[in-house]
Amino acid sequence: MSASDPYRRFRREDLPAESTALARFLLGNVLVHDTVDGRIAGRIVETEAYTPDDPSSHCYRGLTARCRSMFLEHGFAYVYRIYGLYRCLNIASEEAGVGAAVLVRAIEPLDGIVQMARLRGTGDERVRDLARGPARLTIAFGIDETHDGVDLCGFGPLWIGSADVAPAEIGTSIRIGITKAADLPLRFYERGSPYVSGPRRLNL
DNA sequence: CAACGGATCAGCT
DNA sequence: GCTGATCCGTTGG
Numbered sequence: 001m002s003a004s005d006p007y008r009r010f011r012r013e014d015l016p017a018e019s020t021a022l023a024r025f026l027l028g029n030v031l032v033h034d035t036v037d038g039r040i041a042g043r044i045v046e047t048e049a050y051t052p053d054d055p056s057s058h059c060y061r062g063l064t065a066r067c068r069s070m071f072l073e074h075g076f077a078y079v080y081r082i083y084g085l086y087r088c089l090n091i092a093s094e095e096a097g098v099g100a101a102v103l104v105r106a107i108e109p110l111d112g113i114v115q116m117a118r119l120r121g122t123g124d125e126r127v128r129d130l131a132r133g134p135a136r137l138t139i140a141f142g143i144d145e146t147h148d149g150v151d152l153c154g155f156g157p158l159w160i161g162s163a164d165v166a167p168a169e170i171g172t173s174i175r176i177g178i179t180k181a182a183d184l185p186l187r188f189y190e191r192g193s194p195y196v197s198g199p200r201r202l203n204l
Numbered sequence: 205c206a207a208c209g210g211a212t213c214a215g216c217t
Numbered sequence: 218g219c220t221g222a223t224c225c226g227t228t229g230g
Contacts, residue, residue, distance in 0.1 A: 048222070056222070058215095066215065083223050084213035090222090103222055122225075135223050177222050 007032055007041065007161040010075070012153045014162075017074040019049040019093040023102045023188050026091070026160070028168040031107060033141045034157045040112035040141050042131055043163060045190040046105040046197060048175045050090070052098050055180040059099030068149075070099040075153040075160070079138070079145050086135030089143055091152060091160070105176070105187075107131035108195040109140070110163075116140040133197045168193075173202040 007030050016022050024047075032041040050057040050070075058080065059067040069078035070092055078090040078101050090101035109116055109130050117125045120139050131137035138144070143158070152160045168190035175187045176198050189196045189203060196203055 050222075058222085061216090064215075080222090081214065083211080083221065085211065086223055088222060105222085124225095133223070139224095175222070179221090 007163055009155070009159055009161045010153050012073065012075045015075055015153070017094055019051045019100045019102060020186065020188075022074060022091065022093045023047040023049040023186070024170055026102060026104070027170055027188060027190050028163070028165060030110070030161050030163045031089075031104065031141065032159050032161060033112075033143065035112075035115075035142060037115055038112055040115055042107035042109045042111070043165075043190075043195075044104055044106075044160075045108050045168070045193045045195045047188050048103040048105060049093070049186040049188075050101050050103065051186065052094060052100045054100075054184075054186075056175070056178045056182075057099065057101075063099065067099060070101045071097055072149065075151060077147050077150050077152055077158070079143060079148040081145065082135065087138040087144055088134040089138050089141075089147075103134060104137065105134045106189070106195055106197045107137050107141075108193060128194055132195055171203065173198075176202070 026044045059070045072092045073096040074093045076092040089104045092101050094100040116130045131140045171189050171191040172185050173187045
């Protein structure tokens, strides 16, 4: 967060609002968490879109207490608890008042790798595994439900930005771990990246 | 490697 | 009650 910061914060108007456009746009850009113990940051390499009227979306049946953040303007965080144990980070998409979001599924660690390994607390300190998978990445980044509803395009400690690198070559597949609308091609990943999650057949 | 079960709970039916 | 946008350790080919 200095003049020499290698990453540039996005303003909301930098981001496409539409869900699949945002899911693709985010690939290759960075998620940053500036904590008291230093910066944790990495390149987003895998996303999934949960569109309006999507049967697998948490707000398919309308606004509820859990998914209310999905109705915020695009660029706000939606964090929810899954399987009672873990958390997943989404970025709200579409316009305010429309429930939709992009799930961030995997990140290539760039900064704060030592702290990521500490936060994860497993024996596995391979950089490749630190943020590969939606729940792993929230653990590695220290993200929890206190981040639900925060503006990732604001000036807070958790934000998204540009690393000003060449755009990734994007692959497309069906989404992972869902049972409804399971055939829709709404998962996007950086082709060839070893930091992407999921079975190999989905990462060609 | 692939497959399986346990952990653990909010939200919904 | 039952179901998950999951992970991890263990078991078996």
